[in-house]
Amino acid sequence: MxxxxxxxxxxxxxxxxxxxxxxxxxxxxxxxxxxxxxxxxxxxxxxxxxxxxxxxxxxxxxxxxxTTNETFFFRDKLPFDHLREELLPALVQARAGRRSLRIWSAASSTGQEPYSIAMCVKEFAALAGWRIEIIATDLSQAVLEKSRAGIFSQFEVQRGLPIQMLVKYFAQVGELWQLNADIRAMVQHRQLNLLQDFSHLGTFDVIFCRNVMIYFDQDTKAGIFDRLARVLEPDGGLALGAAESVLGISDAFKPYPDRRGLYHPNPARAARAGAASAMKAVAAR
The missing domain is CATH 1.10.155.10 (Chemotaxis receptor methyltransferase CheR, N-terminal domain)
Structure with a gap:
């Protein structure tokens, strides 16, 4: 070498x-x-x-x-089924008092993932009138700029995007397709390195952190999982990529039953962390 x-x-x-x-x-x-x-x-x-x-x-x-930026609309399908069938119905009930949701697409690349999330939310009738924040972050400024524009080639829209959604949410511009302004406005873009502190983003109800952990070593993965757990609501959901898992790496999350690739914060881990914080506070007096 x-x-x-x-x-x-x-x-x-x-x-x-x-x-x-x-x-x-x-x-x-x-x-x-x-x-x-x-x-x-x-x-x-x-x-x-x-x-x-x-x-x-x-x-x-x-x-x-x-850094690989391979992505396409509704990639792997399953996480978006989990979003529609498991996460959004539960959160509609749990957040009925505040009528708002925050969703984070980490390693969002050229925008197909956060915009797929936005279209899922738009199609979910019970969320009409709610305040929805979708935060898209990536290490690369170049892919974030492409994502902001919301303009995709024929090849890009043919990869995973149902034809009815193309007709409903895109306008043809020459040989390209641009997402409608209302869908683009649902997504905020920020440059972010997952190795650095991201607590300033606030807390989220759903986090998609897919197809990025596979590039990290075990210690880096464990550290990121721990920090993700701190910014995810206790009843929120974490979606990972098809080749990714927290098992054997971190006890910060537990798998949803019968929902492959979907995790929620481990309440036992959170309770231990709370007890440790309380003991530190007592010791500091």
Missing amino acids: TSDYEFLRKLLKESSGLDLSTDKQYLVESRLMPLARRAGLPGIAELVAKIKSGSDALTSDVVEAM
């Missing part, structure tokens, strides 16, 4: 949490060679040298090029 590859592995781990194994050198070359050429550099070695010389902009471009 070359020293340049080891440098890039360390850089990506520290800046984004991406944990590249030793056999992924081909992936670095395929994604970073086009970036090197755009920067007028002949190869990866020169790219690394320029980063080492203090090019913050190039460092940011490397992280953006290496």
Whole structure:
């Protein structure tokens, strides 16, 4: 393994949490060679040298090029079924007094996930007149800008989006499709690194954190799960990707029965945390 590859592995781990194994050198070359050429550099070695010389902009471009932004509307279908059939009906009853919901799409990429959530909410008649906040966050500013625009290609809208929703919620603009303003207005976009503190976002009723944990090592996953548990309401739900699980990593969440990939905060863990806080407060007096 070359020293340049080891440098890039360390850089990506520290800046984004991406944990590249030793056999992924081909992936670095395929994604970073086009970036090197755009920067007028002949190869990866020169790219690394320029980063080492203090090019913050190039460092940011490397992280953006290496973090995967594969996504499509209603990806994996199951989490959106859980949202419609399990989470929203329960939350409509539990939040009837305040008539508001907050939903977070972490690692939201180019917007297909938060906008799929927005369309689910829009279709849910019992939520008419409620205040709905959907927060979409991603490490990459470029994908957030694309998401804000809400403009998608024919290929993108054909991936997972039911035709009736395309007709109902999109307008054709030449060969592209733009989401209607009312759906776009339901989603707020913010740049965020999941490795950093996100308590300032406030608390949520539902969190979608899908297809991002697979890139982190076990300790990083455990830390993020712990912090997610702190910003999720006790009766809220956490949706993970099809290849992800909290089991064997953290006791901060428990699986919903018969709802694969859906979790709720572990009340026993929360009770222990509360007791520990109370003991600290007593000791500090």
